[in-house]
Structures are given as structure tokens and as C-alpha cells.
Amino acid sequence: MISFSLTFPSTVWGLESFGPWSLVAVRSTLAALIAGAFLLAGRVPLPERRHWAGLAVVACGVVIGFPLLTTLALQTSTTSHAAVVVGLLPLTTATLAALRTGRRPSRTFWIAAVSGAVVVLGFTLKESGGSFSTGDLYLFGALLVCAAGYTEGGRLAALMPGWQVIGWALVLCLPLMAVASAVTLSIEPVRLTAHGVIGLVWVAAGSTFFGLYVWYRGMAAIGIPKASQLQLAQPLLTLFWSVFLLGETLPLAAPVAAVAVLVCIAVTQRAKS
Template sequence: MKNQSSATAVPAIAVTARHPAGSGTVLAVLGVVAFSLTFPATAWGLEGFGPWSLVAVRSVLAALLAGGALLALRVAPPARRHWAGLAVVAAGVVVGFPLLTTLALQTSTTSHAAVVVGLLPLTTALLSAPRTGIRPSRTFWAAALAGAGAVVTFTVLQSGGALTTADLYLFGALLVCAAGYTEGGRLARVMPGWQVIGWALVLCLPLTVPAAAVALAHEPVTLTAHGVAGLLWVAAGSQFLGLVVWYRGMAAIGIPRASQLQLAQPLLTLVWSVLLLGEHLTPAAPLTAAAVLVCIAVTQRARG
């Protein structure tokens, strides 16, 4: 008799670890592009929804997309040993990061919030090393620290160098998201990446559905074009599709290398902030971009 877990494995999508490194890098880059739009889209969403409503409704909508895909493909539930990891993913990237960054963006600009993304690659690499047993080289760490330093310096200068109460939310978001990325990347080696975020979203439904109902009843809602567009993007693009390709990419090229691609995310976010929100950049932007690209090139070549 065949092993039941292998018989019920997903028939339509192969395990992400089998993807070559080249396609894994492309997938990770697509995830970074999707994530770079999160803060501007959240700012748009806050024009029409309260912070708690925006976070809860985005999670519910993303869970409906994920649950529909899981049902359509008749995906069997994960093995019991994977549910603890999925709970970490859910706490980090489904609830924690969206909630904390949305609360921060009520009083912080998107450029200031980009500090979180600038530190996220390094934090993810730090958390993933003991969890996965991967030991990146000294060259890797030197380039990662240099890139993170360049991004943090740039984003702090962009915000005038002033720390706000929103920083507590941002640094909390940094830690929970790094934990979610680390656990999600590990799980994506044994199941398709879209299932990792899909089951994490579904796992949160008993919390997010009543939270959405309560929040919508107590927070005013104004259905503007920006508000609806922002909500739809953070739900479908950031919360589901972006994480699908991101976890697949991490499984193919490894968590440390994939996390360093996110060094470009704050700069992309600033570009979207100019185009979508009308914010202004300083002349330091191209210099920082060049420095970050060099660091990314070094980390992608460095061997563990």
C-alpha cells in the first residue's frame, strides 16, 4: 500500500525545491516587486477604511482566494507536524506585519516605514541561520550588513532623521515578519509555496472574520477609488499572490539569498510613493540604489 502522504500530495504544482535557481530568483524578484507596492497601497486603503478594518478585510479576502484555490485543486490538509510552522507564518505575515505596519502608516510616511523593509533581509537571514542550519559566508554577511546599512541610512535621512511612536510598530513588524518568512521558506521546501500562505490564511479565518465584522461596525468606511484599489492590492497582490511567488523563490534559492533581494524593496517603494502618492525623493536615491545593487550582486554570488 502506498504512503498516504505521497498519494495526497498536490497533483498540479510541484514542490518548490525542485525549481532551478534561475527561476527561483525570478520568482523571488516578482515577490519583491509585489511587496514594494504594499505601503503605498496601504496608504491608499487608509483613505477609505480604518486601520483595523483594512487589516481584517484584506486577510479575509486573501483567505477566500486561497481557500478557493485549495478547494478547486482538492488539496489535502498539511500533515500535523506542519501546523505549528503554519501558525508562525500566520502570526507573522498574515496578522502581525500587516497590522503593525498599517497602524504605523497612520502617522508615518511610506519612506520612513521603508526602514522596516531595509532591515528585514538581515533580520530574516539572522533568524533563518539557526532554524535551517544554513551558515552563510563572511562575505555574505559583510555585504548584507553593508546593504542594510545603506538602506537604513537612506530611509532615515528621507524621513528627516526623526523617530516617532510609529517606530515601535515598525520594529515589531520587522521581527514578526522575519519569523514568518523564515518558517514559510522552510515549509516551502516540503510543500508548494502557495499552499504555505494559503493554509496560513485559512488558519486565520476564525480570527479575521469576526475581527472584520467588529471593525467595520465601529470604523467609518468611505468607498473611494483609492481606498478600494488599495484594499484589493494588499489582499490579492501583497497578502496572497506576492507571498506565493516569494515562498517558491525562497525554496529554490535559499532563505538568506532570497532575503537579500529585498534590499531593493525600499527603493522600489520610494519610486511607487513618488508615482502614486506624490512624495519627493532626494538626490541620494540613485547613489543608494547603486550601492544596494552592488550588495545584492555580492550576496547572490557568495557561497555558504
């Protein structure tokens, strides 16, 4: 959770040096090279063909979709605003997982799920002056694609070691991201700064590889429900980093909404058990 909570502040730093498209392409390329080195060092065999479709969903969701959409959103949204909206991610993941597995959550689960969604929608409308901004639309899209990637990754983590799920998903994206890096770096301006380089290194090695490495390994070890409970701390940690690292001033609604969403998600976790 510490790795994930630093993603948004690191992305903001990375945008000091890179354009949004080149930042996403380069971070994914670097993360894929690291993942490939680990897979080669471990002499890990290729996944079975039946797993490649699921790995493609993970790749599209957590390697490409979520980083790209949140990076685009952070050009106009503050990290504190994004943290509250994306705080709905565990709830979205739980809902998609219920649909994917065919399980029927209790009425309490759905009441809490809808309540959490209402809190986030209300906060978003309040902060955006009564209408959704382009950044908000990016963030809501990021929720959906990341939840799909988490759901499919959690399913695959029961069939292969969890860390290999993200490892192969990253490697699957390497050819596309390498080409994208070359193209976007030639189009978007690059102004290297200390913050920009640190931000890039962290989102590549810390968030995209290491964070997902231990996340999927943890899901395989303790199960998706318990792992989801740990993710409840992510929005509040990101709010702390937004103040400590970026000097943002939090509107009162941000921590209040984050805590309200946390309570709603906690209720869904208890309802599922």
C-alpha cells in the same frame, strides 16, 4: 517583487477608506477566502499535524503581524521612509534563517549585515530628527515578525508545495480575521473612495495572496538564496511607486540609503553562496 513593491502605496490608498485595524482585518479575510477557494478547487488535503506550528508562525508573521505593524506605521511615516527601513527585510530574513538552520555564515556576511543595519539606523535617525518615532518602532517590529514568517515559510516550502504554505496560513487566520473584521468595521469609520477600494483589493488579492502565492512557490523552485536576491529590487520599486502614485517628494537620503542597503544585501548573498 512588483506585487510586494505596491503594498505600501496600496495601504496608503486603503487608509483613505478604512481605519488601520479594519483594513488589516478585511484584507486578511478576503485573502483567506481566495486562498480557501484555491485549496478547495485543488482538493488539497490538510497539512500534517507536525506542520501546523510552522504554519502558525507564517500566519502570525506575514498574514497578521507585518500588515498590521506596517499599516500602523504608514499613518505617520511616508512610503519612501518605510521602503528604506523595510529594505532591511532580506538581510533580517537571512540572519534569522542562519540562526534557525544553524549554519555559520562567513565573516564577510556579518560585516555586510551590520553595515546594512547601520545604514538603515542612520537614515531612520536622520529622518526622525535624531530619535526613533512610533512609526519607526512599528517598522522595526514588522521586520522581525515578517523575517520569522519568511524563514519558517521557506523551511516549509521544502516539505510541501510553496503556494500551499501561504494558502493554509491564510485559512488558519480566517476565523480570527472574520470576527476582527466585523468588530473593527463597527468601530472605525468607513468612507469608501475609489483609491480606498482599489488599495484594499490590491493588498488582499495582490500582496497578501497572489504575491505570497508566487513568492513561496518561487522559493520552492529556485531556493531561498536566489529568491532573496530578487527581493533586492523591492525598496527601489516602492520608492518609484511612492512618487508615481502618491506624489511624494523623496529626500535625497532615501534613494542613497536604499542603494547602500541593496549593496550590503548583495554582498551577503554572494558571501552565502
